Amino acid sequence: MPDGLRVKTVTISRKADCYYVTLSLEDKSVPLLNSEVKPTSENTLGIDMGLKKFLVTSSGESVTIPQYYRKSQKRLKTLQKRLSKKKKGSQRWLKAVKAVAKQHKKVADKRKDFHFKTANELLSKADVIAHENLNIKGLAKSKLSKSINDAGWGQFLTILTVKAGNAGQKTIAVNPQNTSQDCSICGEKVPKELSQRIHSCPHCGIVIDRDVNAAINIKNRAAGHSVLKARGVRCNSRTVKREAHTIASA
Known part of the structure; x- marks a missing residue:
């Protein structure tokens, strides 16, 4: 154990392949970070989470959803079929149970690694990350439960919030009502069906990706602005169209 560090907690957990020990250490030489960052239009990044793309940012970037569980379903089906043919309680049955558990853990580990890498990437771009305050537990009981659980929104937002706090940064959950509309x-x-992936406003003339539009709304709500107009952007002008084209091309 390095000098100057004190063990605060020790957690021992048993998983499919082996036992794990997690140590929580305290280093008093590390100064406390100020996590009271005030969100502004400059230091805030909005993200809109979905099932077609894992997330889309207010700057127009997107992260592809990996679907680790769906990709492993064929392998899981094979392992579970083998398990069903074994006599319950036998050594072969126990071996088959362990094989299924290992496959599930492999999927979970891949998803968690993806979440950590995505969170690091986002936090390298902004001091404040704004997202929708979603009822993930409620959504997970809908017809889209498999896709939502595979995406792991709840785990990702927890990782993002913890890492932001440790880095002196911040996450903000905003009201999700009408962010896409x-x-x-x-x-x-501008009412639109879920199948409509382009936001085309008849009032100001902007044409932009639906998810990017939602991400910008999320950013604006976190920064205290309802729309870009509140920051002095003129509507029905070349300025608006030029900015919209820039965001859509990013």
């Missing part, structure tokens, strides 16, 4: 430029409501 409201225009991020003029604030007018």
Whole structure:
């Protein structure tokens, strides 16, 4: 154990392949970070989480959803079929149970690694990350439960929040109501079906990806602005169209 560090907690857990020991250490030489970052238009990044893309940012970038569970379903089906043919309680049955558990753990480990890497990437781009305050438990009981659980939104947001706090940064959960329907430029409501992936506002003329529009609305709400117009951007002008084209091309 390095000098100057004190063990605060020790957690021992048993998983499919072996036992794990997790140590929580305290280093008093590390100064406390100020996590009271005030969100502004400059230091805030909005993210819109979904099932077509894992997330889309207010700057127009997107992260592909990996679908680790769906990709492993064929392998899991094979292992579970082998398990069903074994006599319960026998050595071969125990071996088959362990094989299924290892496969599930492999999927979970891949998903967790993806979440950590994605969180690190986001926190390298902004001091404040804004996201929707979603009822993930409620959504996980819907018809989309398999896809939502495979994406692991809850785990990702927990990792993002903890890492932001440790780095002196911040996450903000905003009201998700109408983030996809409201225009991020003029604030007018533009109703659209879920199948419509483009936001085309008849009021200000902006044409932009639906998810990017939602991410900008999330960012604006976190920063205290309802729409870009509140920051002095003129609607129905070349300025708006030029900015919209820049975001869509990013």
